[in-house]
Amino acid sequence: MSENQAKAAAGSMEDIYDEAVHWHIxxxxxxxxxxxxxxxxxxxxxxxxxxxxxxxxxxxxxxxxxxxxxxxxxxxxxxxxxxxxxxxxxxxxxxxxxxxxxxxxxxxxxxxxxxxxxxxxxxxxxxxxxxxxxxxxxxxxxxxxxxxxxxxxxxxxxxxxxxxxxxxxxxxxxxxxxxxxxxxxxxxxxxxxxxxxxxxxxxxxxxxxxxxxxxxxxxxxxxxxxxxxxxxxxxMVDATTVLPTYDFKRGEPRGRRKKGDAADKYGDCVDCKQCVAVCPTGVDIRDGQQEGCITCALCIDACDAVMDKIKRPRGLIRYASLEEIEGKPVDPLWRRPRVWVYSAILLLAVSGIGYGLSTLGNIAVRVLHERQPLFVRLSDGSIQNRYTLKILNKLPEKLPVTLSVSGPKGIRLVGADGPVVAHPSTVTPKVVYVRVPLANLKAESMPIEFHVSATGPGGKRLENSRESVFIGPRH
Amino acid sequence: MAENNPFPGENNTGHIWDDNLRELNNPPPRWWMIAFWASIIWWVAYGILYPTYPLGQKPNKGLLGWTMIKEYKESVAEVEAVRGKYEERLKGMDAKAILADPELKQYALASAKVIFGDKCAPCHGAGGQGNPGFPVLADDDWLYGGDINTIVTTVTGGRKGVMPAKGGQPLTEAEIDKLAQAEASGHITKEPLFLQKGCIACHGMDGKGLKPMGSANLTDSIWRFAPGGVESAKYTITHGVNDPNDPKTRNAEMPSFRGKLSKVDINKVAVYVHELGGGQ
Structure with missing residues (x-):
């Protein structure tokens, strides 16, 4: 290690100790x-x-x-x-x-x-x-x-x-x-x-x-x-984030002016500590951005009032990024990738909610297939499955709902001859049976689809479908 | 001792060993002590209010008089209060009327699920899917009839159908084989032996069985005795069903639930069976 490096390392340690002196928790x-x-x-x-x-x-x-x-x-x-x-x-x-x-x-x-x-x-x-x-x-x-x-x-x-x-x-x-x-x-x-x-x-x-x-x-x-x-x-804050910041270039060295001091002896900060006095969390903004600062900007008000009194321009403490204070060039918002990524996610979420709210159906159907027994053989040789349909009606009034089923040839819905009354703002369960002739079952499990339809207020047609399976004997 | 304490100002108790090993007085924080005393007070109060330690010969019952069985009974009473209004209405009704009332039917189905699980499922399966030798309740084939009133009668009185071995006739092996083959093919009525040997007396001219006797329908796709097929049919014809004179006979008896279930419970379970999938 060269002498210069050692000095630099020692210097940085000194900086840390100096900083610690100001830490007040x-x-x-x-x-x-x-x-x-x-x-x-x-x-x-x-x-x-x-x-x-x-x-x-x-x-x-x-x-x-x-x-x-x-x-x-x-x-x-x-x-x-x-x-x-x-x-x-x-x-x-x-x-x-x-x-x-x-x-x-x-x-x-x-x-x-x-x-x-x-x-x-x-x-x-x-x-x-x-x-x-x-x-x-x-x-x-x-x-x-x-x-x-x-x-x-x-x-x-x-x-x-x-x-x-x-x-x-x-x-x-x-x-x-x-x-x-x-x-x-x-x-x-x-x-x-x-x-x-x-x-x-x-x-x-x-x-x-x-x-x-x-x-x-x-x-x-x-x-x-x-x-x-x-x-x-x-x-989540970085050097480009705009925060209430003390302009240390303009303010330092801070100090209380006395008559007869040279004009350039001190910076603009008169060390009046008004920024600390108004702070609701009791931190000193002049130490820089810190965990205690909730960025409520009340210190800006305090400092501006003092600057007005001593006839100096406002903004010794102001909303600014660290890069701006240090005089580095600042990228405009649209040049920052994270603005684009965040905006895209926001847009996605908003459009999802918009889509969801605009397509909220008034009726919906869910299907539960009976598990015990999975199927029953009837006297005429056809196979019967039992389902519980959960009919959801979001309207505040009763709704007569027509049920139907589509699937293998000869499929027949039993137990839902007339319209089923779906109770308002809730789920109405309805047990139905589906029969298919054994000859038309090509596989142990075949896809079928239940349909519900109703006429809503104002003659609006309401529909919903849900896929399920029809189980038969093993081939 | 305090005067010549070699470590002044560090809050030690004055107990010093081996020159410098000393006991310090660092009391726990106030909040900790508050919580500590609060939990002791809680414990004492709990011990007085609730059953805890034995006092002499008898256990301490606690001032509140709380017991687990009392809490259980209160919970049961809560459930009974909800059920009570339905049960009251069900008392004067027959099963057919319950079936016609959507609200009561819903209640009967929910309530009978437990009864069915206790009394019926051991033989007929949890979903009425049947077991070898025990009929499926979820299909549309009924020996004695699938209307609600017949189901009530069946559950109440039980059932025991009888088929004598070989139909009570001197059948030869060949004849039995012919009859079994005809039955398995679904065309029993076309077999002359069906008429000649008097099978029609119980199974009817059309072979569909006679409901009052509980004789099986021989023309449909459902087998009364597993696994079905020619061999199964031959066995049944040879040994009969519930024939007291044939030790190898098939056993088929449904017990009576009179007295084991209340009338209301029988009605409820009949509604449940009716709704399993094949009620008529």
């Missing part, structure tokens, strides 16, 4: 009391967080006399406006999950932890909880002082009201969640008169306790130590 020993300041990203955060109003208000929407969106698990059917989704259509759910998983990946790769910073329930509920805390206990300094102060009547009253409001929000969250799975207007009176099901009470209880603990007590600790997605998203 809060394991919950310190409560983060973040400062709230108005700004562009603050407004955006309120707006994005308000998508969760859907959770609270959505269940009360009505549509044609029933709940617009109802995930009716006891009856195994989902209602989305006019569409009824039965377990048979559940392959679409996997596409929905694929869509959102890839959406998370693509957004994270391009713009960082947008989900974490702006949409995640942990972030949003914590934001509401700390907003309430600020209304009741005052700004961060006052809160820290109150935390240290001995318990007296004033402190007890303030804390009691705070925790009570938190629990109430938790309970409201739980009830709103439960309301998606049962009749929402009936749920409220049922809950308070003790008539709701055990599942409803357990669900509401779990959500109340969970919301109160996670948003009231754990807060950023949930992102640090509990959440797997936080870590997953952390590793």
């Amino acid at each position: 809060n394991t919950g020993g310190e409560t983060i009391h973040a400062k709230r300041i108005p700004g562009r990203w603050r407004t955006i955060k309120w707006l994005t967080g308000s998508v969760w109003l859907i959770l609270f208000l959505g269940p009360y929407l009505r549509w044609n006399g029933h709940q617009a969106v109802l995930f009716d698990i006891p009856h195994r059917q989902f209602h989305l406006f006019d569409i009824t989704i039965l377990p048979q259509d559940f392959w679409m759910l996997s596409l929905v999950l694929l869509f959102f998983a890839i959406l998370l990946a693509v957004v994270t790769a391009l713009a960082g932890r947008v989900w974490c910073g702006f949409f995640c329930f942990q972030t949003v509920w914590t934001d509401w909880f700390t907003w309430i805390e600020e209304r009741l206990e005052g700004p961060p300094q006052k809160r820290r002082k109150l935390d240290k102060a001995p318990m007296d009547l004033h402190k007890f009253r303030v804390k009691f009201v705070k925790h009570l409001v938190w629990v109430l929000i938790g309970a409201l969250t739980g009830i709103s969640f439960a309301a998606w799975f049962t009749d929402s207007w009936q749920l409220w009176p049922d809950l308070f008169t003790g008539k709701a099901g055990t599942v409803a009470y357990v669900l509401v209880g779990m959500f109340t306790a969970g919301t109160y603990t996670l948003a009231g007590w754990l807060r950023e600790q949930a992102c640090f130590w509990l959440c797997p997605y936080a870590r997953i998203q952390g590793v």
Whole structure:
């Protein structure tokens, strides 16, 4: 090893130790009391967080006399406006999950932890909880002082009201969640008169306790130590990802200016630590991208406000990629292969869901072949097989369904002379027999096909077919 | 001892051996202790509320009075409550009426599945597919008739048909062979011996059997006794069925279920058999 190499190696070790000096990992020993300041990203955060109003208000929407969106698990059917989704259509759910998983990946790769910073329930509920805390206990300094102060009547009253409001929000969250799975207007009176099901009470209880603990007590600790997605998203970020980034070229060397300092003694960063003060997870963005950063961009608001005051241009902390800050050329979006791959998968999932929703048949038939006995010989020498047809009717009304069968010559359906009444929104089982003359059976097992047809509302013809087999004696 | 502790400030208990081997006081975390005490309290409460350790001569029955058999009986009562309303309706009905009511028929089929499995399947097979010597119930061939009322009669009273060895006639080997050949070909009525030897007395002029006697239909493709064919037919003609005088006779007896099954259960199982595939 040459002397230079040794020096370089030693130097890099020194760098690591230097870095470690700045590492500050809060394991919950310190409560983060973040400062709230108005700004562009603050407004955006309120707006994005308000998508969760859907959770609270959505269940009360009505549509044609029933709940617009109802995930009716006891009856195994989902209602989305006019569409009824039965377990048979559940392959679409996997596409929905694929869509959102890839959406998370693509957004994270391009713009960082947008989900974490702006949409995640942990972030949003914590934001509401700390907003309430600020209304009741005052700004961060006052809160820290109150935390240290001995318990007296004033402190007890303030804390009691705070925790009570938190629990109430938790309970409201739980009830709103439960309301998606049962009749929402009936749920409220049922809950308070003790008539709701055990599942409803357990669900509401779990959500109340969970919301109160996670948003009231754990807060950023949930992102640090509990959440797997936080870590997953952390590793999906690279040097081309646009993130809230400190422009160290412009900012360094940082320092507090005094009168008489040379104009070029310091960079633009005045080391006011406002970016740290407003951070809900308590990290210092100037250390670069790190696991604790949920990319909520509140530090951008803080820094911009300071830049305005010292009459320097905004954007010392801004949404930028590491390559951009380092002055490297940045590929436009359409030149990045991963954008194309992700978009293709997204498109695939969306078209699959679109296809599924547009071709949801109103009737369907499934066939179960009787296994014991597989076949029976009749007096006239023909062979009989027994089948259970499962006729699925997704319409909300009774439907007379005509059954027929096709297969080997002389095939005959017995036991379904008139139309079979298929009950609404469920599967109706129907036992039928199929007879084939022995002479026409060319093999031990022959393919046959069952057909169901019905006339739906408005004279629409509904059809479905299903293949099965006809079993005869061994040749 | 604390004054001359050689390792101050490390929270040791003051127990020091061999100059430096010492016991430290590192209590478990608070949450762990809370869980520890909570589980002890749980255990004590459980021991008081539920049957646990014997107290003296008698076991401790627990304050809640819980027993496994009580829980079982409650579950049974729950099932009976669901069944009860159907069973109540079935009491006054005959099997034909049950068959005509789609809801009750569905209930009877579900309920009789167990009865059929216990009482009928050992001989007739789980799906009514029959066994050697025991008729198939899923086909359309019935010795005594396949309408619902006859099935009820069959299950209630049992059946035992009789065919004397050689039809009670002095048949020669050659004659037996001729009759068996004719039967296997499906044209028994064209064989003069069929009429001459009086087979028609029981099997009818057309050879299709007489339902009230349970005599077999000799013209269809179904064999009463496995495996069927000429040899099988010869054996049956030679030794008869249930002939008390021939020790090699074929045994064919269906026991009576009167008293073994309630009337309602017989009706239900008759509906089940009727729906196996060949009910008339």
